[in-house]
Amino acid sequence: MSIYLSPSMLSIDFTKVGEQLQIVEQAGVPYIHLDVMDGVFVPNISFGIPVIKGIRKASNMVFDAHLMIVEPERYISQFRDAGADIINFHVEATKDPAGCIAKIKESGAKVGITIKPNTSVDTIKPYLQDVDMVLVMTVEPGFGGQKFMENQVHKIAALAQIKKDLGLCFDIEVDGGITQENVKIVLDAGANVIVAGSAVFGKADIANAAKEFLDIFKEYDAK
Ligand code: DX5
Ligand code: ZN
Numbered sequence: 001m002s003i004y005l006s007p008s009m010l011s012i013d014f015t016k017v018g019e020q021l022q023i024v025e026q027a028g029v030p031y032i033h034l035d036v037m038d039g040v041f042v043p044n045i046s047f048g049i050p051v052i053k054g055i056r057k058a059s060n061m062v063f064d065a066h067l068m069i070v071e072p073e074r075y076i077s078q079f080r081d082a083g084a085d086i087i088n089f090h091v092e093a094t095k096d097p098a099g100c101i102a103k104i105k106e107s108g109a110k111v112g113i114t115i116k117p118n119t120s121v122d123t124i125k126p127y128l129q130d131v132d133m134v135l136v137m138t139v140e141p142g143f144g145g146q147k148f149m150e151n152q153v154h155k156i157a158a159l160a161q162i163k164k165d166l167g168l169c170f171d172i173e174v175d176g177g178i179t180q181e182n183v184k185i186v187l188d189a190g191a192n193v194i195v196a197g198s199a200v201f202g203k204a205d206i207a208n209a210a211k212e213f214l215d216i217f218k219e220y221d222a223k
Contacts, residue, residue, distance in 0.1 A: 001192045003217040005210060006031035006064045006173065008197030009055075010046060010144040018058040020206060027207040028214055031062045033175070033195045034084070035144075038069035041093050042142035049075070049082045056083030064193075066114065066175065068141050069093065073100045080107035088112030088135045088173070091124055101130050112173065116141060117149055121158045131170050133193065134159055138186070139176030144197040148177030153189050160190025180212045187220050 009032060012020050021032065034052055039045040052063065065084040069075065072089040073096065079087055087109045094100050097113065104111040112133035113124050117140060124134065136155050139146040159172050173193035174186045183194060196213060203209035 001169075001171075003187065003220055004030050004171075004193045005200075005213045005217065006033040006062075006193055006195045007200035007210065008033040008035055008144060008175070008195050009201070010035045011197035011201035013201070017055060020201060021055060021059045021061070023206050024200065024210050025059055025061050027210040029061065029210050031064045031086075031193065032059060033197075034063060034065045035197075036065060036067050036069060036079075037142065041070045041090065042068045044142045049078050052079065052084060053082040062086065064088070064112075064173075064195075066112075066135065066195075067093075073103050076100070076103040076107050076109075080104075080109050084109055086110040086112055086133060088114045088133065090114045090116065090141075091127075092116055092119055097124075097127055098130075101127060105130075112171075115155070117152055121155050121162070125162070128159075128162060128168055128170060129166070133171040133173055135173040135175055136191070137176050138174055138178070141176075145202070146177050148179070148182050150182075150185065153185055156186055156189035156191050163190075180209070180216065183213065183216055187216070 037044045037046040062085045064086045066088045087104045110132040114135035138152045172191045174191040175195035178196045179199040200209045
């Protein structure tokens with residue numbers, strides 16, 4: 001399975017968004033991770049539909065939206081119309097995960113189901129055959145720049161095992177505190193989509209920071 005880097009726009013320099021998106025795209029980065037926060041599901045507010053619509057014109061990368069909003073089913077079609085290619089919703093944020101999955105599928109976007117650190121893999125087991133991606137949080141959602149929670153790695157391994165046992169092919173995305181130094185821990189456990197905010201856009205040389213990740217992925221792809 002190929003490994004993809006999905007830098008989080010939360011850490012971008014918002015005075016240079018177009019320019020910095022170009023830099024990562026030209027460095028060969030395939031995805032851009034878009035953290036949408038509503039101030040209710042998480043104690044922070046980031047950006048939403050108009051911003052995504054605006055940057056869609058500035059980038060051909062895969063738009064990997066991570067909705068940290070309550071009742072995400074209310075906004076699926078708007079995020080899709082704004083340009084989201086993958087829509088990740090939190091299982092904790094909706095009373096109707098199956099309905100949410102159906103709505104995302106209907107929109108034509110890929111479906112990602114997301115779990116916070118206190119949510120078990122068992123909670124999402126009934127939905128795994130219906131999703132394209134599982135997003136495992138390795139920090140409490142809400143803020144960039146937090147410390148990686150290594151005690152979440154067992155969930156990545158459990159999901160990789162379920163994929164194998166049931167012959168499923170969803171991507172395993174990991175988000176929170178990932179750096180060039182600790183990324184191998186999650187790759188070894190079976191993750192194949194890696195979110196990194198501060199470790200890419202927080203660095204002085206963004207292109208080089210992204211390339212460092214891509215070089216590590218090449219080693220794994222060659223294995
Ligand atoms: C946290 C967000 C993350 C965050 C990642 O709620 O979902 O995507 O921006 O940032 P770093 O890599 O700095 O932890
Ligand atoms: Zn995220």
